[in-house]
Amino acid sequence: MAKNIFYAQSGGVTAVINATACGVIETARKSRQVGKVLAGKNGIIGALREELIDTSKESAKAIAGLRHTPSGAFGSCRYKLKSLEENAAEYRRLIDVFRAHDIGYFFYNGGGDSQDTAHKVSQLSTTMGHPITCIGIPKTVDNDLPITDTCPGFGSVAKYVAVSTREAGLDVASMAESSTKVFVLEVMGRHAGWIAAAGGLARDSSSAPPHVILFPEIAFEEKAFLAKVKATVDKVGYCVIVASEGAQYADGRFLADAGMKDAFGHTQLGGVAPTLVDMIKAEHGYKCHWSVADYLQRAARHIASATDVEQAYAVGKAAVAFALEGKNAVMPVIQRKRSKPYRWDIGEAPLGKVANVEKMMPRSFISKDGFGITARAREYLSPLIQGEDYPPYRDGLPQYVRLKNQLVRKKLPAFKSA
Amino acid sequence: MAKNIFYAQSGGVTAVINATACGVIETARKSRQVGKVLAGKNGIIGALREELIDTSKESAKAIAGLRHTPSGAFGSCRYKLKSLEENAAEYRRLIDVFRAHDIGYFFYNGGGDSQDTAHKVSQLSTTMGHPITCIGIPKTVDNDLPITDTCPGFGSVAKYVAVSTREAGLDVASMAESSTKVFVLEVMGRHAGWIAAAGGLARDSSSAPPHVILFPEIAFEEKAFLAKVKATVDKVGYCVIVASEGAQYADGRFLADAGMKDAFGHTQLGGVAPTLVDMIKAEHGYKCHWSVADYLQRAARHIASATDVEQAYAVGKAAVAFALEGKNAVMPVIQRKRSKPYRWDIGEAPLGKVANVEKMMPRSFISKDGFGITARAREYLSPLIQGEDYPPYRDGLPQYVRLKNQLVRKKLPAFKSA
Numbered sequence: 001m002a003k004n005i006f007y008a009q010s011g012g013v014t015a016v017i018n019a020t021a022c023g024v025i026e027t028a029r030k031s032r033q034v035g036k037v038l039a040g041k042n043g044i045i046g047a048l049r050e051e052l053i054d055t056s057k058e059s060a061k062a063i064a065g066l067r068h069t070p071s072g073a074f075g076s077c078r079y080k081l082k083s084l085e086e087n088a089a090e091y092r093r094l095i096d097v098f099r100a101h102d103i104g105y106f107f108y109n110g111g112g113d114s115q116d117t118a119h120k121v122s123q124l125s126t127t128m129g130h131p132i133t134c135i136g137i138p139k140t141v142d143n144d145l146p147i148t149d150t151c152p153g154f155g156s157v158a159k160y161v162a163v164s165t166r167e168a169g170l171d172v173a174s175m176a177e178s179s180t181k182v183f184v185l186e187v188m189g190r191h192a193g194w195i196a197a198a199g200g201l202a203r204d205s206s207s208a209p210p211h212v213i214l215f216p217e218i219a220f221e222e223k224a225f226l227a228k229v230k231a232t233v234d235k236v237g238y239c240v241i242v243a244s245e246g247a248q249y250a251d252g253r254f255l256a257d258a259g260m261k262d263a264f265g266h267t268q269l270g271g272v273a274p275t276l277v278d279m280i281k282a283e284h285g286y287k288c289h290w291s292v293a294d295y296l297q298r299a300a301r302h303i304a305s306a307t308d309v310e311q312a313y314a315v316g317k318a319a320v321a322f323a324l325e326g327k328n329a330v331m332p333v334i335q336r337k338r339s340k341p342y343r344w345d346i347g348e349a350p351l352g353k354v355a356n357v358e359k360m361m362p363r364s365f366i367s368k369d370g371f372g373i374t375a376r377a378r379e380y381l382s383p384l385i386q387g388e389d390y391p392p393y394r395d396g397l398p399q400y401v402r403l404k405n406q407l408v409r410k411k412l413p414a415f416k417s418a
Numbered sequence: 419m420a421k422n423i424f425y426a427q428s429g430g431v432t433a434v435i436n437a438t439a440c441g442v443i444e445t446a447r448k449s450r451q452v453g454k455v456l457a458g459k460n461g462i463i464g465a466l467r468e469e470l471i472d473t474s475k476e477s478a479k480a481i482a483g484l485r486h487t488p489s490g491a492f493g494s495c496r497y498k499l500k501s502l503e504e505n506a507a508e509y510r511r512l513i514d515v516f517r518a519h520d521i522g523y524f525f526y527n528g529g530g531d532s533q534d535t536a537h538k539v540s541q542l543s544t545t546m547g548h549p550i551t552c553i554g555i556p557k558t559v560d561n562d563l564p565i566t567d568t569c570p571g572f573g574s575v576a577k578y579v580a581v582s583t584r585e586a587g588l589d590v591a592s593m594a595e596s597s598t599k600v601f602v603l604e605v606m607g608r609h610a611g612w613i614a615a616a617g618g619l620a621r622d623s624s625s626a627p628p629h630v631i632l633f634p635e636i637a638f639e640e641k642a643f644l645a646k647v648k649a650t651v652d653k654v655g656y657c658v659i660v661a662s663e664g665a666q667y668a669d670g671r672f673l674a675d676a677g678m679k680d681a682f683g684h685t686q687l688g689g690v691a692p693t694l695v696d697m698i699k700a701e702h703g704y705k706c707h708w709s710v711a712d713y714l715q716r717a718a719r720h721i722a723s724a725t726d727v728e729q730a731y732a733v734g735k736a737a738v739a740f741a742l743e744g745k746n747a748v749m750p751v752i753q754r755k756r757s758k759p760y761r762w763d764i765g766e767a768p769l770g771k772v773a774n775v776e777k778m779m780p781r782s783f784i785s786k787d788g789f790g791i792t793a794r795a796r797e798y799l800s801p802l803i804q805g806e807d808y809p810p811y812r813d814g815l816p817q818y819v820r821l822k823n824q825l826v827r828k829k830l831p832a833f834k835s836a
Contacts, residue, residue, distance in 0.1 A: 013592050015585075042595040070585055072592035079596050162815055167433075167488055167717035170818060174431050174490035177460040178497050183713060201815065271692060273710075291712035292691075295601060299585035302721055305814065385814035396723065396803035397580055397619065400588060 002033055003104025005323070006047060007055075008040035009072040010110030010117075010139075014153030015160075015301040016312035017139050018073045020109055022066035023316025024137075025055050029063075033324050038101060038408060042075035044108075044117070048090060048415055050097050052408040065401030067313060068391035070301035073403050081117050084124065093415050094121060095128045100411045105133045105323045109316075111140035111151075115331060116355035122329040135319045136331035136351050139312075141298045143194040146357040147349040148333035150384050152315055153298065155308030158198030159385035160300040161187050161242070164293065166202035169209030169240045172289070176238035181286040182229060183240050185210075186273035187293055190246040192361050193217050195297070198381055199242030200373035209240030211371075214272070216246030217361060218370040220255060225276075226283045228371055233286065243272045302398055306387025307342065318346045342383030420451055421522025423741070424465060425473075426458035427490040428528030428535075428557075432571030433578075433719040434730035435557050436491045438527055440484035441734025442555075443473050447481075451742050456519060456826060460493035462526070462535070466508060466833055468515050470826040483819030485731060486809035488719035491821050499535050502542065509542050511833050517548045518829045523741045524550050527734075529558035529569070533749060534773035540747040553737045554749035554769050557730075559716045561612040564775040565767040566751035568802050570733055571716065573726030576616030577803035578718040579605050579660070582711065584620035587627030587658045590707070594656035599704040600647060601658050603628075604691035605711055608664040610779050611635050613715070616799055617660030618791035627658030629789075632690070634664030635779060636788040638673060643694075644701045646789055651704065661690045720816055724805025725760065736764045760801030 007024055009017055025037050039053040040046030046053070053074050055063070066073055081090050098106065108118040115136040122134035138145050143154035165185060172183045189195040193215030200213055211232040214220060232239040247255045255272045273290035280288055311334050318332035329351045337343035365377035373381075391398040425442055427435055443455050457471040458464030464471070471492050473481070484491055499508050516524065524543075526536040533554040540552035556563050561572035583603060590601045607613040611633030618631055629650040632638060650657040665673045673690045691708035698706055729752050736750035747769045755761035783795035791799075809816040 009592070013589055042592075045596060069588070071588035074592075075595055076592050077596040078593070159814055163720050164714050164718075166815060166818070167719060168713040170487070170489035171431055171713045171717040174427070174460075174492075174494050175496070177493055178463060178495040185714075204815075271689070274689060274692075289712050290710065291714050292708065292710045293714070294707050294709035295586040295589045296582050296603075296709050296711070296714075299589040300582075301585060302581050307814075382813060387814065388808070388811055390806070390808070393806055395800060396577055396725075396805065397584060397622075400584070 001102065002035040004035040004102050005037045005105040005107055006040065006098060006103045007037055007107040008043045008047065008109065009074055009076040010043050010108060010114040011076060011078060012141065012298065013072040013076050014139060014141050014298050015070040015156040015304045016152050016309050017109060018066040018069045018071070019309050019312035020137055020139060020152060020316035021073060022063060023313040024107060024319055025063050027317045027320040031320065031324060034105065034320070035102065038103065039074040041405065041407065043077035043079065044081065045077045045079050047094055047097050050410045050412050052101060053405045054408045057406045058403050062401050062403055067309065068301060069400040070299045074405065080113050084120065091121065091124050092128065095125060095130050096412060098132055099130045101408065103132070105135065107135050107137055107319050109137040109139050111142065112145060112356065112358060115145070115351055119329060119351035119355045122351065133323050133328045134351065135322055136354060137315050137319050138331060138333065141188060141195065142192060144192055144358045146354060146359045149336040149344060150311070150334055152308060152312035154194065155305035155311070155384035156300065157188065157195055157297050158381060159305040160297045160303055161195055161198045161293070162201040162385055163303055165199040165210050165240065165242055168291065169202060172238045172240055179287055180289050181233050181238050182280055182288040184273040184276050184288065184290040185242050185293065186245055186271060186291065187242060188297060189216065189244045191216060191358070193244050194361055196242050196244035197361065197365060197373050197377055198385070201378065201381055201385065207236045210242045211236065211239045212241040213372055214241065214243040214247040215366060216244050216248055217363070218366060219250035220247050222279060226279065229280055230284055241276065243276060245272055247272050301391055304389050305385045306389035307384055309389045311344070314346055322348065339379050339383055342386060419520065420453040422453040422520050423455045423523040423525055424458065424516060424521045425455055425525040426461045426465065426527065427492055427494040428461050428526060428532040429494060429496060430559065430716065431490040431494050432557060432559050432716050433488040433574040433722045434570050434727050435527060436484040436487045436489070437727050437730035438555055438557065438570060438734035439491060440481060441731040442525060442737055443481050445735045445738040449738065449742060452523065452738070453520060456521065457492040459823065459825065461495035461497065462499065463495045463497050465512055465515050468828045468830050468833070470519060471823045472826045475824045476821050480819050480821055485727065486719060487818040488717045492823065498531050502538065509539065510546065512539060513543060513546045513548050514830060516550055519826065522551060524552045525555055525737050527555040527557050529560065530563060530774065530776060533563070533769055537747060537769035537773045540769065551741050551746045552769065553740055554772060555733050555737050556749055556751065559606060559613065560610060562610055562776045564772060564777045567754040567762060568752055570726060570730035572612065573723035573729070573802035574718065575606065575613055575715050576799060577723040578715045578721055579613055579616045579711070580619040580803055581721055583617040583628050583658065583660055586709065587620060590656045590658055597705055598707050599651050599656050600698055600706040602691040602694050602706065602708040603660050603711065604663055604689060604709065605660060606715060607634065607662045609634060609776070611662050612779055614660050614662035615779065615783060615791050615795055616803070619796065619799055619803065625654045628660045629654065629657045630659040631790055632659065632661040632665040633784060634662050634666055635781070636784060637668035638665050640697060644697065647698055648702055659694065661694060663690055665690050719809055722807050723803045724807040725802055727807045729762070732764055740766065757797050757801055760804060
């Protein structure tokens with residue numbers, strides 16, 4: 001009998017992770033070699049709790065709708081399996097659940113940690129007597145997985161940030177003569193500046209915004225920063241700043257943790273943007289505005305990159321194809337053939353080479369003064385935001401699908417730890 | 419000889435104020451009864467400084483592009499003319515500049531203060547011996563002008579906030595089991611809750627987000643708010659909050675001014691969202707995320723409401739038509755004929771009735787518990803966000819026009835005060 005696929009979404013969700021789910025399910029439905037796709041309710045937690053969503057209960061239309069629906073339709077989680085030494089019971093539980101539900105394929109859709117888990121499961125399942133084909137599927141707005149040209153989810157955040165920077169930049173430009181002179185947009189990227197760098201794509205002339213980008217990779221120096229802001233206002237009339245939430249001092253302290261206290265002396269959640277604005281106001285007295293994009297940026301399916309949507313779907317489709325070809329412990333990756341025009345196809349990487357490797361942004365992508373991106377960065381980033389892929393609208397709002405998410409009947413006793 | 423039109427953009431810009439400029443210029447170009455459209459560089463400041471942009475130097479294509487370009491293409495300003503008693507010289511200067519440049523029409527595109535200025539100029543010009551036809555053109559994301567059904571600029575902010583709330587809501591829903599349980603989106607509206615109310619349009623079922631809306635109109639009570647958040651998390655699993663920047667305590671203190679201090683004891687720019695998150699974390703310990711939309715919301719031409727764009731263009735077109743019909747001291751308004759389907763046309767209001775009247779949100783638009791919107795609010799708001807009107811894209815980014823903004827040669831000596 002054809003084995004079922006277990007599919008789980010892991011970690012922070014994106015505008016296109018459901019497009020990957022769509023690719024997995026639509027491709028699996030076309031094959032007689034695989035059974036059902038069972039999705040973990042809230043990710044891997046669903047496997048541990050034996051809460052498996054039967055995607056065969058969803059209509060073809062609902063599954064097609066996943067392609068244009070942001071966030072994780074089955075629920076995701078921030079739950080990292082401990083090492084085998086620390087908690088072998090969790091791994092045994094996974095195998096038990098897989099065995100009980102005829103699951104022969106484990107598809108884990110996530111970032112670096114998830115690829116590591118998928119790798120471990122692939123190694124263990126054989127010794128535990130229930131061999132599982134493990135396929136990792138890349139997903140992360142952080143764009144930090146190795147080998148793959150980019151990570152599905154990143155292109156859409158990049159597009160959102162570039163579009164928003166251009167738009168807010170026009171706003172400040174038209175107000176600057178008598179009002180706001182500085183605007184700060186805070187974006188995600190705790191460890192790497194990929195997302196902040198994407199803001200640089202908005203710049204289409206030497207005086208156009210953004211004028212300053214703050215990367216986690218470049219130690220923040222208040223004096224140089226304030227001088228750059230003033231020089232920009234003096235020259236251009238205003239200054240637009242894109243700041244990574246991971247911007248930090250040379251000693252590793254995050255600007256966002258600058259020690260704000262409320263009236264009662266409690267530490268207040270920071271935010272890089274208000275911290276920067278405070279500095280600028282104190283030093284230069286400019287009127288400032290600031291924005292923190294937070295979840296809006298990674299949920300913004302309404303302005304997703306068509307390239308990103310296509311790639312997200314393609315890695316889902318490839319996961320099924322790889323499994324059917326008998327591949328194991330691999331992850332589909334995006335291979336860049338050329339940049340202009342952008343040509344890519346799907347390749348594969350062994351999970352062992354993906355797990356625990358973080359792809360950092362090359363220093364050559366950051367301008368010499370540390371406040372901008374280089375032509376090389378632009379060449380890399382620009383193709384990733386190409387194309388629009390608008391969702392359908394009703395009554396002025398995007399029509400995102402909501403699945404039934406019907407659970408398979410449980411067969412095992414409850415598991416204690418999850 | 420046909421008199422010229424002076425057109426100025428005033429106050430905070432919007433995603434569609436340039437669509438109004440497009441309506442004015444395209445309509446004026448078709449008529450032989452009017453001369454050129456001269457635009458104030460940075461709004462009314464441009465008139466005082468005799469910095470007049472000659473829009474006849476722009477191509478038809480560039481002017482057409484204004485329809486899809488956000489912010490103020492000629493620059494705007496926050497500059498309110500003093501009263502006649504305080505500064506008659508400013509009014510005299512306006513008349514001098516208008517006379518020197520054969521300007522017979524004054525079009526002022528802005529909110530309440532601007533309509534008041536247009537009204538005053540219309541009264542003065544006759545006594546000063548250079549009669550000017552004054553037409554106010556409505557614009558404000560605050561939606562607080564009287565008589566008109568809505569204000570161009572508001573519908574697009576409303577759409578942005580509704581779309582963003584829906585998208586971020588899906589994100590939180592998929593993470594809530596093991597991670598973020600509360601998300602706060604801070605939106606504009608210092609005096610009225612129109613924009614916050616628009617977030618309520620995202621809600622399409624009784625359990626769907628947003629679960630809490632904070633309006634400036636409803637005194638903030640921390641205890642009731644925290645209880646509502648907990649009840650929502652207990653029932654739905656997560657809680658999405660849309661908070662107006664104008665949210666305030668019963669004594670009028672803004673939540674945003676809650677007295678945050680940095681490490682040096684300086685008062686820190688607040689933000690309602692981080693303040694609320696701080697409260698929620700302290701009381702319930704939930705993991706929270708927050709976003710401040712700020713300029714992004716009013717600059718977001720990429721997701722503008724088609725209805726709003728159409729209305730913005732229509733009031734610009736009507737301004738010229740009114741002027742040619744010999745009307746004076748009036749403002750084109752949007753008249754709602756019916757809500758479902760939305761039918762509207764253009765009417766007129768005397769500036770004397772528009773100036774200094776603020777349209778507040780009716781209490782009947784806010785639910786009894788003060789945390790949501792009613793069916794009446796929905797009926798009013800929903801038509802205003804209908805339709806998408808996407809700008810053209812190149813290389814993954816919206817192609818917004820940049821005008822030449824060539825100034826007319828000055829004819830007068832410099833004016834001291836501006």
